[in-house]
Amino acid sequence: MLYHAYEMTHAAISPMRTAARMSKEVLKNPLNPAAGTYGSRTMSAALEMFINATRRYGKPDFEIESTEVDGVETPIVEQVVWSRPFCDLLHFKRDSLEAQDRNDPKVLMVAPMSGHYATLLRGTVKAMLPGHDVYITDWRDARDVPVTDGSFDLDDYADYVIAMIEHLSRNGERVHVMAVCQPGIPVMVAASIMAMDKNPARPASLTLMGSPIDTAKNPKQPNELAKTKPLSWFENNVVTHVPWPNKGFLRRVYPGFLQLSSFFAMNLDRHVGAHVDHFRNLVRGDGDGAEAHQRFYDEYMAVMDLTAEFYLQTIDRVFQRRLLAQGEYMYRDRLVEPSAMEDIAIMTVEGEKDDITGLGQTEAAHALATGLPESKHMHFVAEGVGHYGVFNGSRWRNIIQPKIQAFIEENRARVTRSRPGRGAKVVPIKEKIPA
Missing domain, CATH: 1.20.5 (Single alpha-helices involved in coiled-coils or other helix-helix interfaces)
Incomplete structure (x- = not known):
């Protein structure tokens, strides 16, 4: 109802x-x-x-028309290169000779499935485009997916990530994965499973940004809220069915409008103040201030429904039982072993003032990846930066993104098979590409 x-x-x-x-x-x-x-x-x-x-508020557009490559203004063409019922893999093709002549690393940007659309990472994509071949997970609103297309849970999420990584690695170069906020756990699971299977397409690196790997470290309001009530409370009070005439009629979902309500409740004073200022700007005729406000809230108010099984598993596995941090995370009846990652470099990025994912929660990934040499670990804390500042804004562009770019470049690798059935050999890409 x-x-x-x-x-x-x-x-x-x-x-x-x-x-x-x-x-x-x-x-x-x-x-x-x-x-x-x-x-x-x-x-x-x-x-x-x-x-x-x-x-x-409908789904926004990315509106990324061009980028600069080697000083040349380069048009951007959006292409769907892989598709499944709950996600399209979107490629930002840089359409110029200068871009085609470069050998930039492929980056799979895994957007959060936490209520907002992938366009929330518009600024993240823009900053990466000049030096990288960028792809992003464009998750679909669950209310637009017919029930005949089946369910979607955390294991399906990991399956999607693995399939996309394999798709992008067809040319032999291992892809670099960036997980922004929520995807940290399923991306770690996907990479661990690929390492356990000695999958030659396993990613060359993971960059985890503001991700809740271990929510027991410096818990914030969302972490506490998820632990204050039993899982049955969430299922009985915030999970409902998609109404007719939506395509996903009768699908069980966690509605986007409820998620938006919780976002507002966390920072109610800030949002009220912003709207009071917006009203004053409209009265004064301050077009710039009013336009900036409207642009932000056009994105912020655009929300999507999440499947009930994905939402409830996230509450249970990530926030309540902390299964990955405890070494007890099961993926389709297999124990996930992050220690199997021996050549997948990991970089973690945290914001000093993050009020959603507290300091230490993302860094916890390093303690799980015990099979990696010290040279494959990197951690960075951005001073004075909140949750959204980790992947958007001036400090993202000027401080964080250059560090991620250097990390990716340092860990580029190709895969060549030595003998059939004998696994794969990792070859640093700098040995294969002329300077």
Whole structure:
């Protein structure tokens, strides 16, 4: 009933939103002699606030049209190169001769499946494009996936990551994987399984950014919330069915609008203050300030549903029982052994002021990867940076991204098979590529 009530509320408000939109246009119309008065500006700003608060926010576009490669403005072409029911693998193809002549490393960016779309990493992608061949997981809204396409849980997530890594490694070079926030656990699982199987396509490196590898270290509000109630409470109170006429009708999901509510609750004062400032900017006619606010909230308010099985397993395995950190994580009846990773370099990145993934939670990955030599471990803490600053903003572009780029370049590798059935030999890529 929860989801149905949400849909019915949207339907009921729709006529009021239409009326508000028409009224706003009348108040702002240049032919209206009172358009420039304080009263008209105030009323128009209030109507716009109402419209934005009640409208649906669809999936945003990446809107990355070009990047600079070797000083040349290079067009970006978005291509879907791999697809499954719950995810498309999106390639940002750099369409210029300069880009084609380079031998930049392939980077698989695993976006979080935590309520927002992959476009939340727009700034992350932009900063990586000049020196890397970038791919990103474009997760689909679970309410748009028919129930006939089956379920999707944490093991399926790891399967998807493995399949994408294998797809991108077909040319012989091992791909580099970046996991931003939530994907840290399934990416670690996927890499561990590939190492255990001696899969020649196993990644050359993992970069884990603000990921909850061990939530017992410096727990924050989301960690505590997940532990305060039994798993049955989450299943009975926040899991519901997708209503008709959505494509995913009857699929059990954790709705995006509930996730958005929890995001707002965590920083309510900050969001209220931002909207008060936005109202004042609209009254004053400060177009730049109003546009920046709207651009941020167009992204922030665009949310997607998560499958119930994925959501509940994440609560259980990651936050409540901490199975990977405890050495008890099972992937399809197999014990996951991160110690099997012997040549997959790991870099962890944390924000000093991260209020979602506390300091030490991501760094915990190094203690699990005991099979790696010291030279394959790297940890970096960005001073004064919060959770989103780890992968977006000026400090990401100027401080964090250059360190990740150097880490990836240092750990590039190709795979050549020595004898059939005898595993694979790792060859540093610098031995194979002319300077």
